[in-house]
Amino acid sequence: MHTESTPQATRTTGHRGPDWPSEATRWAQITLAEDDPLHFDADFWLDLMRSSQSNATCISAGGYIAYYPTQLEYHYRSKYLADTDPFGTLVDGARSLGMSVMARVDPHAVHADAAAAHPEWLARDLDGNPLEHWAHPDIWLTCAFTSYHREFITEVAREIVREYDVDAIFANRWEGYYGISYSEAARRSFRDDTGLELPVAEQAEGWHEYVGWRRRRLSELVGIWDQAVRDIRPHARFIPNLGALAARDLDRGLAERLYPIFIIDKQGRSGIEAPWGAGRNGKRNRGVFPDRPVRLITSVGPEHHQYRWKDSVAPGEEVKTWIVDGFAQGALPWFTKFNASVPDRRWVEPIVEAFTLHAKVEPVLKDLHITAExxxxxxxxxxxxxxxxxxxxxxxxxxxxxxxxxxxxxxxxxxxxxxxxxxxxxxxxxxxxxxxxxxxxxxxxxxxxxxxxxxxxxxxxxxxxxxxxxxxxxxxxxxxxxxxxxxxxxxxxxxxxxxxxxxxxxxxxxxxxxxxxxxxxxxxxxxxxxxxxxxxxxxxxxxxxxxxxxxxxxxxxxxxxxxxxxxxxxxxxxxxxxxxxxxxxxxxxxxxxxxxxxGKTPEVTVEGAGLLDVAVHRGETSVAVALVNLTNPMAMRGPIRETLPLPPQTVSIAVPADRVKVRLLVADVDVEPTVADGRAEVVIPTAGLLEIVHVDWGHA
The missing domain is CATH 3.40.50.880 (Class I glutamine amidotransferase (GATase) domain)
Known part of the structure; x- marks a missing residue:
C-alpha cells in the first residue's frame, strides 16, 4: 500500500490497444467505502485477482468520493485519504498482472459544500425544491441535464485518464436522479427540444416525448464523456453502467457508435426470482445489440428489492450459479465486493471456482456464437x-x-x-x-x-x-x-x-x-x-x-x-x-x-431429469451445448443452498458430418457419440453446476 502519494509523472503507460473490451473477460471490482484508505490490504486483492484468473479490474476512483489526490475543487476526497492513494496502488498492481483497468466514478450525488456553491447542479422536485439523498442526510441528488454532469464530471474523467494508466471510466448511477428532475436546465432543454413543459408525472401529458428526449440527451452525454477521455488516451472509453434492462434507455445510433461493451448491473437473484435470471440478462442485451460484448456484475452479497445487506455474504452456490448461468448465456463474469474490508471470507472460494470454470471453457466458447431457432x-x-x-x-x-x-x-x-x-x-x-x-x-x-x-x-x-x-x-x-x-x-x-x-x-x-x-x-x-x-x-x-x-x-x-x-x-x-x-x-x-x-425436430434436444438452462454456441465446424444445472431444493423459491448432481442426460445434436469428435469440457474427457440420420447423440452420466458438450466435425 502506498504510504504517500505516488508522483503522477512517474507513472508508466505500456502499450494499450482498442481490443481490450473483448479481451477483458473476467472482471474483479472493488467498490471502496470512505474509510477504506485506513485499512485496505492491496496484497489480498491482487492475490485474489491472480487466483481467480481475473484479467480485468474496476476500482473506485471518484465522483461522489475521490480515492486519489484529486486537484479539482468540489471533488470531495475521502476524509481518510491523507497522503495515500489506494486507487493508484491498485491500478499499478493490476497493471503488473497484465490486467485491463477501469476507474469507477459515481456522479449521482454531491456533498453539502458543492450543493451550496452550485445549486444549479441539483435535481429538483416539481416545486423547484432540491432533492436530498433518500438514504443519507446532507448530501444532494444531481440532475443529469445540468453542468455538473456535462462539465464537472467531464473534468473528473479527464483528470483520471490523464494521471492514471486506465483503459476506461466506468460510471455508476450516471443518470443522476432516477425520476423526473425539474431543474431549470432540464426544463429549458426539454422546452427547447420539444416545445413542451416537462410532464408532471409518468403517463401525464408530454410523457411519451419525455421518454424519447431523455434517451437522446443521456446518450449525448455519454458521447461527451467518451470523447473527453479519448482525446487524452485514444484507446480509452467511457462506459456507463446499465441495469438489468441493458440498453433500452439509450439512443440506438449513438450506442452503436459509442459502446464497445455493455456492463449489466443485475448483481444477483432477488426475492423469489428464478436462478435463470442471470442468463436472461445476457439474452436481453443481445436482443438489442447481438454482436456487442456483455459483462454481468455479480455481487458477493445478497440482493433484495427492499434491503441492502452489502456487508453480508450470499450463499456460495448461489453466487456461482448466477455467474455460470450468466456466462453460459453470453454475459461474461464480473464480481463486485462492496468496501475493501473482508470480515467474512466465505465468498472468496465460490468466486475463484466460478471464474476458474469460465477460464477452463473459454478457449472453446470464445470463438463460437450463441444461436437458437x-x-x-x-x-x-x-x-x-x-x-x-x-x-x-x-x-x-x-x-x-x-x-x-x-x-x-x-x-x-x-x-x-x-x-x-x-x-x-x-x-x-x-x-x-x-x-x-x-x-x-x-x-x-x-x-x-x-x-x-x-x-x-x-x-x-x-x-x-x-x-x-x-x-x-x-x-x-x-x-x-x-x-x-x-x-x-x-x-x-x-x-x-x-x-x-x-x-x-x-x-x-x-x-x-x-x-x-x-x-x-x-x-x-x-x-x-x-x-x-x-x-x-x-x-x-x-x-x-x-x-x-x-x-x-x-x-x-x-x-x-x-x-x-x-x-x-x-x-x-x-x-x-x-x-x-x-x-x-x-x-x-x-x-x-x-x-x-x-414443425420439425429441434437442432438440439436434451432429455433427462432435472432443471436445466440450455444454450447453444455454434461455429462453422463445431457446436457447444452448455447445460447449466439449476436443480436445487429451492429452485422455484429462489435461494440456492446446494446444486443437486444431474442424473444421466441424453444430448442429441444435428450435425453435417458422419464423423465427429465429442468432448465434455468441464469433465475434461472425450466421449464416444452415436451418429445416425444426421444427428450425434451422447449420454452424460452426471454433471454438477455446468457441463458443456463440444461437438467438432472439423477435426474429427
Whole structure:
C-alpha cells in the first residue's frame, strides 16, 4: 500500500490497444467505502485477482468520493485519504498482472459544500425544491441535464485518464436522479427540444416525448464523456453502467457508435426470482445489440428489492450459479465486493471456482456464437410506456421454455426487422400488447415468408403509444378477430377438442385450467381449435360448482400457412397465470405450442431429469451445448443452498458430418457419440453446476 502519494509523472503507460473490451473477460471490482484508505490490504486483492484468473479490474476512483489526490475543487476526497492513494496502488498492481483497468466514478450525488456553491447542479422536485439523498442526510441528488454532469464530471474523467494508466471510466448511477428532475436546465432543454413543459408525472401529458428526449440527451452525454477521455488516451472509453434492462434507455445510433461493451448491473437473484435470471440478462442485451460484448456484475452479497445487506455474504452456490448461468448465456463474469474490508471470507472460494470454470471453457466458447431457432420478443419500447405486470407474462413463458429445455434468444422490438428475424424459426410473443403498425407489418411479413408465431393474450391490441386498437394488429397473421375485451374470471377451464399436437400429454383429462383474464375471439375458417373455453359457472357454493354448457369459444387457435409457417394464439393470460400458479399443464401447453410451431425436430434436444438452462454456441465446424444445472431444493423459491448432481442426460445434436469428435469440457474427457440420420447423440452420466458438450466435425 502506498504510504504517500505516488508522483503522477512517474507513472508508466505500456502499450494499450482498442481490443481490450473483448479481451477483458473476467472482471474483479472493488467498490471502496470512505474509510477504506485506513485499512485496505492491496496484497489480498491482487492475490485474489491472480487466483481467480481475473484479467480485468474496476476500482473506485471518484465522483461522489475521490480515492486519489484529486486537484479539482468540489471533488470531495475521502476524509481518510491523507497522503495515500489506494486507487493508484491498485491500478499499478493490476497493471503488473497484465490486467485491463477501469476507474469507477459515481456522479449521482454531491456533498453539502458543492450543493451550496452550485445549486444549479441539483435535481429538483416539481416545486423547484432540491432533492436530498433518500438514504443519507446532507448530501444532494444531481440532475443529469445540468453542468455538473456535462462539465464537472467531464473534468473528473479527464483528470483520471490523464494521471492514471486506465483503459476506461466506468460510471455508476450516471443518470443522476432516477425520476423526473425539474431543474431549470432540464426544463429549458426539454422546452427547447420539444416545445413542451416537462410532464408532471409518468403517463401525464408530454410523457411519451419525455421518454424519447431523455434517451437522446443521456446518450449525448455519454458521447461527451467518451470523447473527453479519448482525446487524452485514444484507446480509452467511457462506459456507463446499465441495469438489468441493458440498453433500452439509450439512443440506438449513438450506442452503436459509442459502446464497445455493455456492463449489466443485475448483481444477483432477488426475492423469489428464478436462478435463470442471470442468463436472461445476457439474452436481453443481445436482443438489442447481438454482436456487442456483455459483462454481468455479480455481487458477493445478497440482493433484495427492499434491503441492502452489502456487508453480508450470499450463499456460495448461489453466487456461482448466477455467474455460470450468466456466462453460459453470453454475459461474461464480473464480481463486485462492496468496501475493501473482508470480515467474512466465505465468498472468496465460490468466486475463484466460478471464474476458474469460465477460464477452463473459454478457449472453446470464445470463438463460437450463441444461436437458437426460437426467439422471445422483448417489448422494450412498450416497457417505457406501460407498467401493468407485463413481466409476469414473460416470466411464465421463460420458465416454461427452460423447463422444456428449449434453447431460445431474445429479440428486442427496437430492432424488429426482416433481417433480425431471419435466423429464427419461431418468434414467441408472451404478451407484446404494444406494437406499432410497422412492427406488425414486419411480423406479418415474417409469417408470410414461412416464419412461425406463438402469441398470447393482448398481443398487438395497442399501438406503440399505448392507444387501444379496435382489433388485433396481428389479427390477419394469427387468424383471429376480437369479439370481447379482456375480463377477469375465477373458475375458468378449457376443454380438449379434436386430437392435435397441442393437446398431447394431457392423457386422462378432458379439460385443464384456463386463464384468470380472458378475451373473446373468433377464429378464421381455416384455423384449428384444439381447446375451447367452457362457459362460466360459479365457484361457490360448492354444490353449484359444475359445468352447465358445452365448450364454445376458441381458447387455442392454430393455423398452418401456405409458405410453411405456423401460428398459435392463446386468448388468455397464459404466461402470467403459469408464473403465478406454476400449474404444470400451462407449462406443457406453452412447450407444445412452440414445438408444434417449430414443425420439425429441434437442432438440439436434451432429455433427462432435472432443471436445466440450455444454450447453444455454434461455429462453422463445431457446436457447444452448455447445460447449466439449476436443480436445487429451492429452485422455484429462489435461494440456492446446494446444486443437486444431474442424473444421466441424453444430448442429441444435428450435425453435417458422419464423423465427429465429442468432448465434455468441464469433465475434461472425450466421449464416444452415436451418429445416425444426421444427428450425434451422447449420454452424460452426471454433471454438477455446468457441463458443456463440444461437438467438432472439423477435426474429427
Amino acid at each position: 426460437v426467439a422471445l420478443l422483448d417489448p422494450t419500447r412498450a416497457g417505457q410506456l406501460r407498467n401493468d405486470h407485463r413481466g409476469d407474462h414473460e416470466d411464465g413463458f421463460y420458465q416454461a421454455l427452460v423447463e422444456a429445455r428449449v434453447p431460445f434468444e431474445f429479440i428486442s422490438d427496437q430492432v424488429l426487422s426482416a433481417d433480425r428475424l431471419r435466423p429464427f424459426k419461431v418468434v414467441v410473443l408472451a404478451n407484446a400488447e404494444q406494437l406499432s403498425d410497422e412492427q406488425c407489418a414486419v411480423l406479418k411479413e415474417y409469417v408470410d415468408n414461412g416464419g412461425s408465431l406463438v402469441a398470447a393474450y393482448e398481443t398487438s391490441l395497442y399501438d406503440e403509444r399505448g392507444r387501444a386498437r379496435d382489433d388485433f394488429g396481428l389479427g390477419e397473421a394469427l387468424g383471429i378477430r376480437l369479439t370481447e375485451s379482456s375480463r377477469a374470471v375465477k373458475n375458468n377451464y378449457i376443454a380438449l377438442m379434436d386430437s392435435h399436437a397441442l393437446n398431447q400429454g394431457f392423457d386422462g383429462a378432458t379439460r385443464i385450467i384456463g386463464g384468470t383474464r380472458i378475451l373473446g375471439v373468433e377464429a378464421d375458417a381455416v384455423a384449428v381449435v384444439p381447446f375451447r373455453f367452457i362457459p362460466d359457472f360459479p365457484d361457490l357454493p360448492m354444490e353449484e360448482v359444475y359445468q352447465r354448457d358445452a365448450p364454445d369459444r376458441p381458447a387455442v387457435i392454430c393455423t398452418e400457412n401456405a409458405n410453411g409457417g405456423r401460428t398459435v394464439y392463446f386468448p388468455f393470460n397464459l404466461g402470467a397465470i403459469f408464473w403465478e400458479a406454476l400449474q404444470a399443464d400451462h407449462g406443457r401447453l406453452i412447450a407444445n405450442a412452440v414445438g408444434w410451431a417449430l
